[in-house]
Amino acid sequence: MKPEKTDEIVCQNPQCAYYLKVEGKAVIKRGKYRTGHQRYYCKHCGKFFMDTIGTSVYRKHLPKDEIRLIYRLFLEKNGIRSIERITGHHRDTVSNLLKDTVKNEKTEEYLVKNIELTTSECEKLWKLLEAKRTNTTKSPKR
Numbered sequence: 618m619k620p621e622k623t624d625e626i627v628c629q630n631p632q633c634a635y636y637l638k639v640e641g642k643a644v645i646k647r648g649k650y651r652t653g654h655q656r657y658y659c660k661h662c663g664k665f666f667m668d669t670i671g672t673s674v675y676r677k678h679l680p681k682d683e684i685r686l687i688y689r690l691f692l693e694k695n696g697i698r699s700i701e702r703i704t705g706h707h708r709d710t711v712s713n714l715l716k717d718t719v720k721n722e723k724t725e726e727y728l729v730k731n732i733e734l735t736t737s738e739c740e741k742l743w744k745l746l747e748a749k750r751t752n753t754t755k756s757p758k759r
Contacts, residue, residue, distance in 0.1 A: 626657055629670045633662035653680045672727040673718040679706070685732045687711055692741055718746055 626644050628635050635643075643660035650656055655668040669675045674684055683704060690700045697715075701708040718724065720743045728734045734742070 626668070628659040628662060628664070629666045630659060630662050630664045633659055633664065635659070635661050652678055668731075669727060671721075671723040673721075673724045674714070674727065674732075677714055677717075679710070679714070681731060684714070685734070687714055688728070688732065688734060688738075688742060691715060691745065692738055694745075715746065715749070718742070720746075 627637050627639055628644055630636060644657050645660065646655060647658040647665065648656045650667060656665060657667065658665050667675070677684070679687075683706070686704055687700055687706070690703060695703070697708050697712050700711045704711070725739055728739055729736060
């Protein structure tokens with residue numbers, strides 16, 4: 618069985634001659650990781666990469682449905698320990714996912730297309746994360 622060619626994915630390797638270039642690309646799908654994320658292969662440089670590269674969920678060893686659940690629970694204003702009890706993931710895993718979530722174009726696109734959050738949920742997520750970051754950076758008065 619021959620791997621499928623993709624039209625929207627370009628090589629993510631900075632050392633490749635076709636780095637982020639659409640013309641002359643030879644990126645094909647090559648299976649999936651055990652978390653369910655698509656794995657790609659560049660025929661020019663011989664490197665593998667995944668569809669989450671450049672997003673906040675890159676190198677997070679969680680399936681898409683678990684990531685979706687964590688974000689939705691956070692949007693419902695559940696605490697880290699509450700999310701830990703509901704999902705069964707350690708609080709450090711949940712906390713690191715939320716802490717590493719930064720607003721950028723690739724992350725927002727990934728959250729809308731693959732995680733299936735709405736744009737209004739994304740906006741609410743950015744506001745909640747910003748509020749959480751400002752609250753944790755303030756030192757308590759003694």
